[in-house]
Structure formats: structure tokens, C-alpha cells
Amino acid sequence: MSSTSPVSTDYSVSVSPEHEAYRKVVKEFADKVVAPQASRIDKENQMDVSIIRKAGEIGLLGIPFxxxxxxxxxxxxxxxxxxxELTKASAACAAAISANYLVSxxxxxxxxxxxxxxxxxxxxxxxxxxxxxxxxxxxxxDVAGIKTRAEKKGERYYISGRKVFITNGDKADVFLVFARTSPPEPGRRHRGITAFLLEKGxxxxxxxxxxxxxxxxGEHPVELIFDGVEVGEESVVGEVGRGVRIALNTYDHGRIGVAAQGVGLAQAALEQALKYSVQRQTFDNYLLSYQQVQFKLAEMAAAAHTSRLLTYWAxxxxxxGLDFVKAASIAKITATESAEKNAHMAMLIMGAYGVSTEMGAERLLRDSQVxxxxxxxxxxxxxxxAKELAKELGVLPSAGQAN
Ligand SMILES: Cc1cc2nc3c(=O)[nH]c(=O)nc-3n(C[C@H](O)[C@H](O)[C@H](O)COP(=O)(O)OP(=O)(O)OC[C@H]3O[C@@H](n4cnc5c(N)ncnc54)[C@H](O)[C@@H]3O)c2cc1C
Structure with a gap:
């Protein structure tokens, strides 16, 4: 879990029998525990925390540690x-699990x-x-633009501010909160932000x-409000003032996970459309017999495979332990946009059932937007x-920072 040497031409992807064996374990959990709840989670916009705890019990929250x-x-x-595999069953559930990794x-x-x-x-x-x-x-x-501040008095910090769109915010026991501990330095806006661990209550x-x-x-992000919340120095994660480095490195890793969510959605859309095309007949022929449907399915398969390969590459x-930043961004763009494209094509192939909220294809499209x-x-x-390309050339353009 690090990015050290700058290698951008290494395209080896090695999926071992152990990886495939692990896929089977996750797929079984996803099929048995997650998939039966996926539609209800979406419709009721509510996910019981027990589903995440069950994932934890079989080790899905601690895979790389x-x-x-x-x-x-x-x-x-x-x-x-x-x-x-989790996303194929429920992207909301996969997102809640992924958000846990943004702390661990x-x-x-x-x-x-x-x-x-x-x-x-x-x-x-x-x-x-x-x-x-x-x-x-x-x-x-623009993470450097955050206004939440942690004021130091003696050996204690007092955090005040407001956060929005926080996944798991209403379910979590522990929060990694970023706050400004000193004003931005000239030319180094990202300095002066610190990461704190804070407990519920x-x-x-x-x-x-x-x-x-x-x-x-069902994953429903929430707003968090801090009004002079007191924490000690022992709550600081990493160095004081260097929280943005921690956050950006975390997002680099997390981005591979978001790309994997894209792969799961793109594959789910393909499987749904393929299944439908061999069940539905029009004019006495199965949909799969029409070239227009075949072309769509072929494109969907190409998008899913491309996304999977790029994600596995990153x-x-x-x-x-090689540099994966550019690869992760390439994978994230490709896989999430493939998810959108495949979900849309699945809806077209499925006609009225594609736009019906009963069949689930439209859920895939909505999930892909997030x-x-x-x-x-x-x-x-x-x-x-672009920034990574410029670095490879030995020049550094000013570029935005990602959250
Ligand atoms: C469901 C959900 C869950 C989330 N969970 C979390 C969470 O758990 N924790 C957390 O901290 N955040 C979370 N977020 C927030 C998420 O990370 C941000 O929404 C995201 O980083 C974009 O920020 P923004 O919405 O403020 O958009 P903005 O930064 O305001 O951007 C608006 C638009 O401008 C574009 N833009 C911005 N700057 C530039 C630039 N320099 N050059 C070109 N284009 C630019 C963007 O691409 C975008 O299209 C969540 C969001 C959602 C929707």
C-alpha cells in the first residue's frame, strides 16, 4: 500500500488462482446476503448497518491490512x-464498505x-x-478551501465547522475529520490542514x-456539525498541518475502489441486458437475434472488459508498490463512464422494462452518476x-487537487 517508484510503462496484470478463489467467496456473500436486499435498500433509501457488519465478519473490511x-x-x-463483486449486487452497499476504508x-x-x-x-x-x-x-x-478549524489551546484542540456529503456519517463510530490548524501558507495552500480522529457522541x-x-x-450521506469539539493531541493522525497529503494519498487508493465500483456496475448492466435479450421475443424472434441488440451487447462487453483490465492494472x-496515481485516474474515468454507458444501453435494450423501477436497470444508471x-x-x-503527464516531462503545471 504505497506509491514509490515512478513506473508508467508496466502493464502487467496478474490475477492468480487465489484472487479468483477470493472472488468466489465474495460473490457467494454478495449473492446470498446483499443482492436479495438491494432493491429494497434503494426503494426505502435505507440500509441496515448489519449488512456492513456481516461483511466485516467475513473479512471484507480488512482485506489489505x-x-x-x-x-x-x-x-x-x-x-x-x-x-x-459487491457492487454487482448493490453499489450502495459497496460504497458504504469502501467509505470505511477511507478511515482504515x-x-x-x-x-x-x-x-x-x-x-x-x-x-x-x-x-x-x-x-x-x-x-x-x-x-x-478544492480540499485546501475547507473552513472547519481546529483551534489549539494548551494541549487541546477545539474543532468547529460543518461537513457535508459524508458517507456512513450517521452509522459511524469513529470519524476522520480534516480541519485547518493554521492559515494557508503563501504558495502552499494545502499546508496547515490536520487530520483528527473523533468518536461518535x-x-x-x-x-x-x-x-x-x-x-x-440507502447509503445516504449526511451533514456533520462541530461546535467546539474538544480533542487531545493523541487524536492527530500523522503530522500536524500535513492532513492534505494524508487525504490525497487515501483518495489515490480509494479511486481504485471507485473504478472497481464502475466495473461492477458495467458488468451488472451487461449481464442484465444479455439475460433479457434471450428471454424477450418481438416479432417471433429473441432480442438477441437482432444485430442492433448484438452490437449494443458487444460494445457493453468491450466497455466492461476494458474497465476491468485498467482497474486491475492500477x-x-x-x-x-509502484506508482499507480495516473493508472488509478485513468481506470476511474473509464470504468465509471463505462458504467453509465452500459446502464443506459441496458435500459434501451429492455424497452419499457428498462425504464421501469421494478427491473433495476435504471438503478444502475442512477448509481453511475454518483x-x-x-x-x-x-x-x-x-x-x-495531465499533471502526471507533465511530471513525466519534467514540468509541473498548476493543477487542481482532487477529493
Ligand atoms: C454520494 C456522495 C458521497 C460522498 N461521500 C463523501 C465522504 O464520505 N467524505 C467526503 O469528504 N466527501 C464525500 N463526498 C463529496 C465528494 O467527494 C465531492 O462531492 C466531490 O469531491 C466534488 O466536490 P463538489 O461536489 O464540491 O464539487 P466542486 O468541487 O464544487 O466541483 C463542481 C464542478 O466543477 C468541476 N471543477 C472543480 N474544480 C475544477 C478545476 N480546477 N478544473 C476543472 N473542473 C473543476 C468539477 O469537476 C465539478 O464538475 C460525497 C459525495 C457524494 C455525492
């Missing part, structure tokens, strides 16, 4: 495969021994849940409104790719 921290000691590719991953990479001992094992087993709180009403992509900390979004319904680079947006919008990914 060492066994000493309650993890499976597996690699980033294993995690990507797990997220793909930075804790693993930057937390001290005490913090890891206290939280990481329990997060990895699903005994407690985490929420990652960066976005604010006035700052999403701290005085002055309130869960605010649920925010209604078009897709991933995950393989990350697993091997994954294009979070953990760095796709346009922010394009900026990241």
Missing part, C-alpha cells in the same frame, strides 16, 4: 475484486501504534464503522441532515492525469 490488525494481508487487487487506510498508513491498536482491528472486522469527513458546503474538489458533535442524492440510495501497480462524482470528479481525474 496485515493479520496483526485484523486484516487478511491480501493485496489491492484482491480488494478491487471484492468491491467489483489512512490509519494504517499514517496512524501511530496506539491509534492502530485502538481502532484499526475493530474497523477491519466491522465491529466499529468509520466515516471520512473532508467535504464542506464551500469546498469539495463527543460533546459539541452533531449528525445533521441527510442529503438526498440520485443514486447509491490495483496491480499499487499491490507491487461514482462519476465522488472521490474526485472525473474532470478532476483528467487534471490529475
Amino acid at each position: 496485515p493479520e496483526e490488525f485484523g486484516g487478511a494481508g491480501a493485496d489491492d487487487l484482491t480488494l478491487a475484486i471484492a468491491i467489483e 487506510t489512512p490509519l494504517y498508513l499514517y496512524g501511530n501504534d496506539l491509534q492502530k491498536k485502538k481502532y484499526l482491528g475493530r474497523l477491519a472486522k466491522g465491529e466499529i464503522l468509520g466515516a471520512h469527513a473532508m467535504t464542506e458546503p464551500g469546498a469539495g474538489s 463527543a460533546p459539541g458533535f452533531k449528525i445533521g441532515e441527510r442529503l438526498q442524492v440520485i443514486g447509491l440510495r 490495483a496491480t501497480l499499487a499491490s507491487r 461514482i462519476k462524482t465522488y472521490e474526485g470528479t472525473n474532470d478532476i481525474q483528467r487534471l490529475t492525469i
